[in-house]
Amino acid sequence: MHVVLLGTYDLGKPRTRLLRQSLQAIDPGLQELHVDVWRGVEDKSVMHGMAARLSIGLKMLFGYPWLALRYLFCGRHDVVVIGYMGLFDMLLLAPLAKMRGKPVVWDVFLSVYDTWVRDRGMGREGSLSARLLRRMERRACRTADRLVMDTRAHAALLQQLHDVPESKLDAVLVGAEEGAFTPSGNQPAASTDTGVSILFYGQFIPLHGIDTIIDAALDPRGRPHSWTIVGSGQEAARIDDRLQDADTAHVQRHDWVDYAKLAGLMSGAHVCLGIFGTSQKAASVIPNKVYQTLLCGKPLITSDSPAMRELARQEQAGLYLVPAGDPQALLDAIDRFAQERAELPAVLHRHLCEDFSLTALTRQWRGVLEKAVAQ
Structure with a gap:
């Protein structure tokens, strides 16, 4: 199976790094078409200052035409994967994959609307901006052939929010990078005299x-x-x-x-x-x-x-x-x-x-891609 990983996906997120590793295990010739937009942004909800927002906007403005051109001339592939954060990637790049007759798998990971409006309270539900964001996300969900969340419970929330058919939803655990986190045991390296x-x-x-x-x-x-x-x-x-x-x-x-x-x-x-x-x-x-x-x-x-x-x-x-x-x-x-x-x-x-080893995650992602290609 030949895979294209496409978009402005956030390389700073463990979710994305593990997705890349899983896709590379599935397709050693994985084609990555990427523009780095989110470097250095730990929390996207609290980007301070006009300069930070302008920098992100400029990267997207110049990055999307370049990504579109690279994708239209990329080699043979069976499926396109859009990684987190992929809302604008789905709206601007996924239609190109559909034009080439390729299925699109979107690793949604989280709903931007639910996070921004409901969870963090950064916008008022029912406001113009909230309604626009919800419509954009719903359109992206309809474009994708498969939508992937981190748990079945989270997938059910997305289904309820955007009226997504259950048949389009998958769940792949987030996991953790095994090289960065290794067993250290249940006792601390240094003791404390203040209880636990x-x-x-x-x-x-x-x-x-x-x-x-x-x-x-x-x-x-x-x-x-x-x-x-x-x-x-x-x-x-x-x-x-x-x-x-x-x-x-x-x-x-x-x-x-x-x-x-x-x-x-x-x-x-x-x-x-x-x-x-x-x-x-x-x-x-x-x-x-x-x-x-x-x-x-x-x-x-x-x-x-x-x-x-x-x-x-x-x-x-x-x-x-x-x-x-x-x-x-x-x-x-x-x-x-x-x-x-x-x-x-x-x-x-x-x-x-x-259950969340790289082997297990790769198996889960392979199942998602196989369903997308078979649709």
């Missing part, structure tokens, strides 16, 4: 439910523990204000840590945190940090959700699933971990990791 050492890292967005973590950390039950909170983004200023107004000697706050240093940071913690948001989207996704924690073999506390139950269908040692938005349940899970950590296996989650 707890790590959260990620973008400060509503989906992550960071207030639940802060509530737990500031609760009397949370104060004997050591909390490290790493990240930046939409809600960072508000969270920092909360911490500044409280007694937080037991809380360490860092703006950001380089991706290459995350595994080392995780190895120094007893337990890592996932997400605790209460939105429909939060219940529909499994974030990168969950896969990375599992791959490192570290104890993990995260929300019990339909998405997580797709991966962890039964109770697993060192994996604590708690109700979303409930700081007391989070503290209960920490207490449970503290009581049983000496009995936990030295390395956790090996069985779960098999």
Whole structure:
């Protein structure tokens, strides 16, 4: 099977890097037609200043004609894959593939409309801009032959949002890069005298439910523990204000840590945190940090959700699933971990990791492409 990976896909996202690796395993002669638009943009919802927006706009303005020309003259292929973020790629480039009679697989990964309007509250639902964005995304969904999300729960959300036929939807897990995250065991590299050492890292967005973590950390039950909170983004200023107004000697706050240093940071913690948001989207996704924690073999506390139950269908040692938005349940899970950590296996989650290994992801992507070509 000959594949073209086309568009302005974000090379900074683990999802995209793993997609590329999977496609290269399926087609060693993979043709990549790419313009790098998103380099250096960690959180696309909080691009500050006209200069950053102008830079993105100019890259797209000059990049799309170049991509269109390269695609029209590219060699023989069976299927076109549009990676994340692919909304404009679908609107501007996918019609060229249809013109050449080639099926288009769109790795949607997330709905821009749902993220911008409903999850992050950056736009008002029903406003002109929101309606326009929704129509654009719906048009893109209709153009694609196959639409791929990260979980079946997330695919169901897209189906509901844009009236997508269920027969067009697929789900491929996100996973984590095995070279960057390797098992480090369930004990930290350095001990702590302040109870359990707890790590959260990620973008400060509503989906992550960071207030639940802060509530737990500031609760009397949370104060004997050591909390490290790493990240930046939409809600960072508000969270920092909360911490500044409280007694937080037991809380360490860092703006950001380089991706290459995350595994080392995780190895120094007893337990890592996932997400605790209460939105429909939060219940529909499994974030990168969950896969990375599992791959490192570290104890993990995260929300019990339909998405997580797709991966962890039964109770697993060192994996604590708690109700979303409930700081007391989070503290209960920490207490449970503290009581049983000496009995936990030295390395956790090996069985779960098999389900999102590169071999497993490649198998999933191959199935998607085969369905697209057969349509």
